[in-house]
Amino acid sequence: MRKTIGIDMDGVLADIEDHILQTYQAETGISLTRNDIKGKSEEELFPDRAMVMKICNRTGFFRHLPVMEGAVEAVKKLMEDYEIFIVSAAMEFPLSLFEKREWLAEHFPFISWKNIIFCGDKSIIDTDYLIDDHCKNLDFCKGKALMFTAFHNVEKDHHQRINHWNEVSSLLKKLEETNLAIV
Secondary structure, rough: OEEEEEOOEOOOOOHHHHHHHHHHHHOOOOOHHHHHHHHHHHEEEEOOOHHHHHHOOOOOOOHHHHHHOHHHHHHHHHHOOOOEEEEEEEEOOOHHHHHHHHHHHHOOOOOOOEEEEEEEEEHHHHOOEEEEEOOOHHOOOOOEEEEEOOOOOOOOOOOEEEEHHHHHHHHHHHHHHHHHHOO
């Protein structure tokens, strides 16, 4: 049986950082760069929760996220050896359900609808690996937690880190070899 990998969407497959910064600037007139937000929590960065809800509930917000560099090629390669599941929290923003599905159909059409899991709480996910940018999801991972670097987690170090999609394949190979050596 093939090992499984759960992969988050926002901040992992989809580059939400630039998109939300541009939308936030358009909405508030406040210009922030990736360096400005590095190391800050989402709550510190956007203390006005109503503004974040307004932005994330806007029609098209999740549909038009750019794809993370290298993600499509890396996921295709991973699918040669692993069963891939897209795991995304989509319940907080109701419009995101349809928009995320449409986004996946456009950018990752090779992933079956059977391998897409939209949920509210990722602690129910039971894959061998989980690639996510939020510790709140990784801390309860039943398999090996792999933290994809994002502005809000750069100061965290209690999970194996991934900085770019070009690192994923070699990291998984190394982890698999280490597990075989232990057994």
